[in-house]
Amino acid sequence: MAARRQYEELARQLSAIGAVKRGLGRVLPHECPAGSAAVLTLLDRHGEMRMSRLAELLAIDMSVTSRHVAHVAERGWIDRSPDPADKRSRILRLTPAGRDMLAELSERYMSALAHYLADWSDDEVDQLNALLGRLRSSFGDCRPTSPPAEQTTRTPV
Amino acid sequence: MAARRQYEELARQLSAIGAVKRGLGRVLPHECPAGSAAVLTLLDRHGEMRMSRLAELLAIDMSVTSRHVAHVAERGWIDRSPDPADKRSRILRLTPAGRDMLAELSERYMSALAHYLADWSDDEVDQLNALLGRLRSSFGDCRPTSPPAEQTTRTPV
DNA sequence: TATTGTTATACTCTATAACTATA
DNA sequence: TATAGTTATAGAGTATAACAATA
Numbered sequence: 001m002a003a004r005r006q007y008e009e010l011a012r013q014l015s016a017i018g019a020v021k022r023g024l025g026r027v028l029p030h031e032c033p034a035g036s037a038a039v040l041t042l043l044d045r046h047g048e049m050r051m052s053r054l055a056e057l058l059a060i061d062m063s064v065t066s067r068h069v070a071h072v073a074e075r076g077w078i079d080r081s082p083d084p085a086d087k088r089s090r091i092l093r094l095t096p097a098g099r100d101m102l103a104e105l106s107e108r109y110m111s112a113l114a115h116y117l118a119d120w121s122d123d124e125v126d127q128l129n130a131l132l133g134r135l136r137s138s139f140g141d142c143r144p145t146s147p148p149a150e151q152t153t154r155t156p157v
Numbered sequence: 158m159a160a161r162r163q164y165e166e167l168a169r170q171l172s173a174i175g176a177v178k179r180g181l182g183r184v185l186p187h188e189c190p191a192g193s194a195a196v197l198t199l200l201d202r203h204g205e206m207r208m209s210r211l212a213e214l215l216a217i218d219m220s221v222t223s224r225h226v227a228h229v230a231e232r233g234w235i236d237r238s239p240d241p242a243d244k245r246s247r248i249l250r251l252t253p254a255g256r257d258m259l260a261e262l263s264e265r266y267m268s269a270l271a272h273y274l275a276d277w278s279d280d281e282v283d284q285l286n287a288l289l290g291r292l293r294s295s296f297g298d299c300r301p302t303s304p305p306a307e308q309t310t311r312t313p314v
Numbered sequence: 315t316a317t318t319g320t321t322a323t324a325c326t327c328t329a330t331a332a333c334t335a336t337a
Numbered sequence: 338t339a340t341a342g343t344t345a346t347a348g349a350g351t352a353t354a355a356c357a358a359t360a
Contacts, residue, residue: 002282007270008198008263010282013289014178015195019216020296021171022328025349033349038172041165058330059176061198064351066320088318088359106165113164116296125159125167132170135285139177139273179351182326190326208342221328223343245336245341 031075032101035068040077040094040102048093050083058135061137077101184269188219188232189258192225196236197251197259207240216293234258 012058025034032040043049049057054066069092072078077098083089094102117125181192189197199214200206206214212222226249231237234255240246251259274282 002270002274002277002279004263004267006279006282006286007267007274009286010270011181011266012195012198013286013293014181015172015191015198016216016293017171017174017289018178018327020292021175023279023296024168024171034172035350038169041169041172052317059173060350061352062319063321063353067350070320086318086360090319106161109168110161110164113167115158117159117164119293120159120291122159122163124288124291125163127284128162128292129166129170131281131285131288132174134277135177136170136173138277139180175350192327209340217327217331219342220330220344225327227343240341243337243341245334247342 005101022109023116024109024112027108029104029108032072035064036075036077037105039065039068039072040098040105043078043092043094043098044102048091050089050091052089054092072098139147180268181266182272184265186258186261186265188260189229192221193229193232193234194262196222196225196229197255197262200235200249200255201259205248207246207248209246211249229255234268 018074021034028034028037038058039054042054046053046057051062051065051069054069055062058068069078069080073080075097076095078092079095080090080092083091178191187192195215196211199211203210203214208219208222208226210225211218215222215225226235226237230237232254233252234244235249237247237249237252240248
């Protein structure tokens, strides 16, 4: 249990980290904003899935997810095939064009981060990644409509 | 210099940290959204200042700063007195009501973070704060209209 | 009746550009 | 002519609620 001062500092750091996110967002292709990039990245990491699962991984409402997915689908980066097991659902899957875009994103992130974090060691980047993962995990699902909250200690994706 | 894998992971973590920010934002009073809270916090930490300085600390455009400032001024949390030295400028200063609101914010952040981060040690919170500060510092000013970029190694505020 | 997903609407935050007043 | 600040407009991201189709 930390002190008030540390919590206030953390609140301030989180508030200010938006500037970093915006900076990184500026390297994205105009057609592929951050929301789209997140969809592609998660489909790459976790393989094909349904809308509801993707919304859970993104930790945003499904209505928002639906719009992000429509954006990337319109550009041919994913396809949505009907789920034979449940006709209400659609299965989301990366297309070859989607993988091309992912490669492009990786290049751009890589060169931007290599530039800005030139003096960071491997270990420091790992530490930050680990702490951010833990932070997300600790907050768990603090979403408005708090879902069933499956008992788990997994790091969120 | 870290590996591509680590950079991609960092990009993903930053993308996902928005959920934590939103979770924390939900504890704020309806009248005082995150942008307003940031204005009050910085005026408290750094004392009275002009718009341009505040925009720099917030790392957002002055036009945006102007609107946040108008919001808190309308609610009586700060006042804007003319700068005798430069009639174009106004000096921003917390009011007693602004300090009351800050105390309220501190309470709410405190109880939310104490709840979510119950199993974090002091050191871990400090480490995360330090790494986030360093991250912001490394990104320095990657803003669209990159300002003069005063040569400094200070941690951004 | 409950669930999956979509759409309409509203709100917050941000950036760009045009503008006013002062330096 | 340049700078401090404001306002208008536009765009991204998100949430809530109403809705359609299916379970």
